[in-house]
Amino acid sequence: MTRLFRIQSKAGWAAFVVIFGIALVAVPWLNLMIPVDSPYHLPDYMVSLLGKYLCYALLALSLDLVWGYAGALSLGHGAFFALGGYCMGMHLMRQIGTRGVYGNADLPDFMVFLNWKELPWYWFGFDHFAFAMVMVVLVPGVLAFVFGWFAFRSRITGVYFSIITQAMLFAFMLAFFRNEMGFGGNNGLTDFKDLLGYDLHDQSTRVGLYVASVVLLACGFLIGRFISSSKLGRVLVAIRDAESRVRFLGYSVTNAKLFAFTISAVLAGLAGALYVPQVGIINPSEFSPANSIEVAVWVAVGGRGTLFGAILGAFAINGAKSYFTGAAPEIWLFFLGALFIGVTLLMPKGILGLASGLAARLKRPPAATPQQETALVAGREHA
């Protein structure tokens, strides 16, 4: 038990409780309890928007676990997110029942439209919420395990790993665009009615989903901290620094990476599953390569290998995106590109790295800066 408390410092726990406490209490309160005409009232759309950001933050956090710690930049994490989302979407489709346009209790509308006579076998079971939840975990998890097993065992690293994860993602996108796959083709799954009996259009349901997102992100963060603060977390950092050296210490690099990759995929899948009922649709565009690359930008901007940086980056960029696409949609993509280049060149450790660097400089002004120290060491190496 004490191990659980020691996954972060006292200050870390204080910050954790304050931030997630505010997110958990203040948002629902400002939305539901403050009268609509008060300036402090939080509009309904903001709750859904924040819920969406929370799912993105969990996706970013999951990527940070494999990229920031183990050093394997996956550009296919959108696939795990989308698969989790599709599992949830399939359950929501089955919940529609006879309320669809065709009023068919046995088949979703898009299958009736395609003249299908019976439900494909892989849709069975999704009537049940528990079954769907198991699939939300299992589908991304098993995919990551099998894919990772082949990739890591063959010692595919660096940019090659990024490329094959992107290729996997692309293959999924093409497959899900096809109507014959039975996942609604390019329209995807939508027109959801309710979840566990709660109407998805009720504001109280939306607040409930928001709260679930906060709790899930908090759990994801603690799981990430548990791993990163363990000796296995240090093995992952060691793999990032000098992979082959870790092998000569007797650790299985393959198994360590496989563990991180699989856990990460499960977290991404859970994020996708909570995302879908909040945005009301899941379609193959979630598999688009650009989306997955953007997740890497969130993590880089926030600060890699910190977990909290990933959350920060996801909120900062998506917040900026929401603002720009409203205020000046034509410059958003340029802004994102410029931001990424700027961060890569000027702040390699992201916003968090910049902040802690400034804090350190304030604490000990006259001492040698880290850059000077490394320069000294490097100089000696070349001598």
Add this chain to the structure above:
Amino acid sequence: MPDADTVPAAAAPAPANKSRGRNTRVSEAKARLAANTILYVDGVTVAFDGFRALNELSLFIEKGELRTIIGPNGAGKTTMMDVVTGKTRPDKGDVLFDEGSVDLTRLDEAAIANLGIGRKFQKPTVFEHLTVFENLELALKTDRRILATLLFRLGAAQARRIDETMGLIGLGDRRSARAGTLSHGQKQWLEIGMLLMQEPQLLLLDEPVAGMTDHETEATAEMLLDIARERSVIVVEHDMEFVRRLGAKVTVLHEGSVLAEGSIDYVQNDARVIEVYLGR
């Protein structure tokens, strides 16, 4: 999941599909094995695109022995270590460990490390983003499986051992320093400290004093002599002063095979050794 420490204690017999010639050679070899070898390398050839980095190399290291290996650049010294530690598979030949009881050519790096073979690389490689203490902690001999590593808790006795080792390698006051901020010599020592934490039976050191000052070199020599009291050690070095200081048996490699072997005085006076190595 394949597990590194459930290594089959493969007795050296060659599998049935190997040629008869090899079969007899292994058993003959086993007969020749003194009860005492920790490492048995026989007839090992490694070719890179036709170029033979190792050419019918044979080398026998006794239990508890300290051996120095010298030779010109490209003689195959590092490649020999690659073969022993599983990084490179030999095209031909036997590499047996612990009185011939384990065939190293069939194991991967992690399995070999867990058998008790530690290695220091020519270019010092420590984990730059971890502290000195954490580097040593990772090397500490423990259960290497994933779950055990995730749930690992450092015991008081283990923490004391790490502290002791830190003192031994002269980094007692750099406990929480990131390894990336250490000097070149300090990194070399940290790597040696990591090897000690692994409690290996056989230690392979590739140019441990490269880039060190005279003072550091002398300190390292003392440290190695101390270390070699409890285990077998193979040291590759170019620094002849250092090799003399170790006072151990010397093997000279040249073009992938042994050119001469004996005491430092013997090899230094060998005409061929002078020609290919010392004379230049």
